[in-house]
Structure formats: structure tokens, C-alpha cells
Amino acid sequence: MSIIAKELSFVYNKGAAFQKQALNKISVNIEDGEFVAIVGHTGSGKTTFVQHLNALIRVQSGQLTVNGIDLAARKVDLKKLRGEVGMVFQYPEYQLFADTVEQDVAFGPKNIGVPKTEIADRVKFALQQVGMQYDKVAHKSPFELSGGEKRRVALAGVLAMHPKVLVLDEPTAGLDPQGKKEILQLVNTLNKDNGITVIMVSHDMNEVYENARRILVLKEGEIRYDLPPQQLFAKEQEIQELNLEVPYMAQFVNVLRQHGMEADSELLTPEQVCQAVVELRNKEVGDV
């Protein structure tokens, strides 16, 4: 059970004068339980690629299998697929529509045919997962909530469908630092504790560096790099040529490395880097 793309290509406005190659023979395997970030410039094909995973864009050429469902086939069981792959768009709070939070969260499960008795439980659980108190918010109008709360409700609406793969398109855009932290923590919990595969599109390299275990760099519809964060951002030069920013922690680690520090262990979060520095000092002190 995994996502397998083989030579996946997509052209917008095929045949017209202004056709645009959005994806160019993308081949990639994403295993269950991975946390993958997709980065790249606007127009690099990130969004086109992730929309393929949910059959919002149908396969034009190449192959794509998601958890055993062949998306290049003529008929795809969309209900099943959309239950498997949850998609959280940019600014998901703009999709809220129902009278109450409860109804809005129940929209997805209802559509994919979850039995009524189960829906109530799922809604409760999903709201808990995103850190909202069911009793407090369930009967409120979603439009009464704050921006961050709205986004969490929207996320709950996707989680209630019990997806095995969660695709997030810039989940933290436009949130305050606290809201960002909360969303990322939630995504991490979902990935680590619930074993959900996470595919996150993001422009924030710091956030990508600290959270993702694997990064795909897209440029002009092609995968340029497919590496773990530390190895990717060790290529400072190449990253800057792609007009991507190097995360602060990676810059720090790169400088340390230039000064002779061995950086083999995982140095992604400030805590990890600090610990490495302290260990290095202790070692040197010990040597003397």
C-alpha cells in the first residue's frame, strides 16, 4: 500500500497555443507512514501533482497507483479514493459552509457513505484530534470562530473521513506563529501516532526542515531532488540556484560543518543542534 507514480506527465490546455507542461515524467514512490514535503516555485507543478493523488486531475499519461487504486484506469472508485486520500487545500477555512461545525465536519463522511451512527463518533473524535472541545463548538456556526479555529475545523472535516494519506497544501499559510505550531504539531501527531502518510506542500523551508523526513524539490514539472532534509540542505549552493531559501538550522549546521564538526546524526531541530554543540564542547574539554 503506497503511492507509486511512473512517468506521470500532465499538460494544461493540450493542443492549444498556450499549452503548458505542468508535470514532466514524474516517477516517485511514497511508502506508508512517510512524511514527505514537496517544495518548489509557483508553477513548478506541486499543486498539479498533489491534485492527481485525489483524482481531482485525471491522469493524462503515465501511471499512478494510490493504495492499490489505479488512477490511470478509465473508471475510478472516487468515493473509495477520496476516503483514502484526504486533501486539505490552501486556506481550507474558506470552504466551510454548514450551519454548525458538527454538520460541516460530517459533510465528508456523509458523502463517502459512512453509516449515520458512526458519523457522530467520527465528528467527535476528529474535533478532539484537532484540539477543539466538542461540547463547546459543535453547535456553533463555523463563521463565528476565529481564523485558526476555522482552519482546524476544516482539517477535522478531512480527518473525519479517516484518510490513510493526508495531502496538505500550505497548511500554515496566513496563520500566526502559535497557530502554525499547533497545526504542525497536529500533523506530526497524525503521522507518528496514527501512521497517516503526510504529503505537505510548503514554501516555508524552516517548517519543512524540522518536520518532513523526505523532501521532493520540483522545478518545471520535474523532480530535481528527492532527499532527506539534512542532505538536501547541505547542498547550499544548488538550493540557492533553485531560488529556495536555506533553513536557519541547516545554515547553522552547514557552518558548524565548515568548522570541522561531524554532522552525521540527525540535526534538524534547535534542540538536536544544541545538544550536538554541547557534546562537541564536552568532548573538546575532555580532550584537554
Place this chain on the structure above:
Amino acid sequence: MFRDVTFGQYYPTRSFMHSMDARVKILLNILYLVGIFFITSFAVYGFLTVLLVVMIACSRVPLKSILRSLRGILFLLLLTVILNIFLNTSGKLLWQWWIFSIYDQGLYSAAKLFLRLVYLVMGASLLTLTTTPVDLTHAIESLLKPLKLIRVPVHELALIMSLTLSFIPSLMEETDRIIRAQKARGANFDTGGLIKRAKAFVPILIPLLVSSFRRAEELANAMSSRCYGGPVKRTSMRVMRIGWRDVVATLVMLIFWGGVITLYAMSGTLSPMVPWLYF
């Protein structure tokens, strides 16, 4: 879903008609629309065909795009032609079956009505095919200026029109996005009965409405924070000027429609002399 819908029907190219002043185009269009009702004979429809061919050539819009505008009136066209054929009972009886009968006058009037409707729409569509919505708005504002004297808020009306136009593409995009998002949540817009389908649009319409209000408020704030006030005398970035093309087109149209109206007014004296002109 909505990605392929282009707003309006402007056909971008460079031509005689594209470079004309939008105000002149609107006025000549009105002349065309009114004038066509003074045509009563096949002979004059023949002249009009020549004029229309010249107009289309001057616009460099492919005939296919012009004919596309006829799709909207297809039903009306069919209905009027059928009604005219079967309900007109003057002239010679040509064919009869059960309660249906066809007379020669019925055929003629049906054919004339068909020509009138088709030419009406084809001529009128040339205006929107060769003028951008923005230019149209400016032209309408300019033409309505005299109404300011009787305190009609012309500038504000034009502003409303151009704001509406400028919001259409972003609303289209927004709609597209919302549809995708709700589809990702398993929403289905293509199956089920009428009521079920209508209900399926609620999850699209409400977010769309909410975001329209949000956009409107943002725009209003942005405008008032820059002290925008309607009634101040404003200059425009693109000044409309009357050029030689406008003069030529106006002359041609005046001569043609002058001729048509003269023929119409003098039908009493002229029709015995040149009966073919009045057939």
C-alpha cells in the same frame, strides 16, 4: 469545471474594427439594430448581406466565433420560423395536411424574419467581439455623461460596472477552487435528481457568497483608505479618440441606413417603379 469559461466573448486580434472608438461602435451598433427593422424586402437583405460581409472582414473575427453567438437564439429562431410558416394564411396555398397548411406568404415572412433575427444578432455580436468589456464600460460612461445634468450618478454606475467585470475572473477562480475542495470531501455534483443536484450546490454557493462579501469589504476599505470619492472629476488612463476609421465607418453606415430608410419611407411611390426592390 469552470476553467474553460471565458468571460464575455472578446476576440483578441488587431483589426479595423478593433481600433475603432468604442463609443462610435456603440452608436453605430444602435443604428444597425434600429435600421434592420426598416428592411422589408429580400433585395435589401441582399445589400445588408454585402454590408455584413464587409463588416466581418473589417473585424477579422472568424465566422465561427460570430456564428457561435447564434446558439443563444436557436430556440427562438426555430419557434418564430415554425409559427410564421404555419400561422400565416395569406397568399397562395402551397401544401396542406390535416390541420397544417403552408401559404407562400407564410414562407416569405418566415424567411425574412429568420434573416432579420440572424443578421441582428450577428451584427450586434460584432460589438462585443471587437471591444473589451473595460472599453465598453468607459464608452458607456462617456456616452451617458449628459445624464449628469439631471443628477444621474453616471460615474458611480460605470464604476460599479467595471468593478463587477474585474471581479468576474477572480470569482471564477474561487468557484473552481471551492468545487475542487468540496469534491475532495466526496461531494458529488453530477448524479442524483434535480433537487439533490440543487442541494449539492449549497456547499459551493455559501463559501462563494462569504468570500464575495469579504472581497467587497476589503476593496471598500482599500478604496476609502485612499480617500476615493466618486464625484470628483477624474481623468482616465486611456483617452478615447475619434480617428479616421471612425469617420469612415460612420459615413458608410449613415449612407447605407439612410438609403434603407429612404426606401422604406418612399415605398408608396417607388414600389410600382422598381418592384424587385420591394420583393
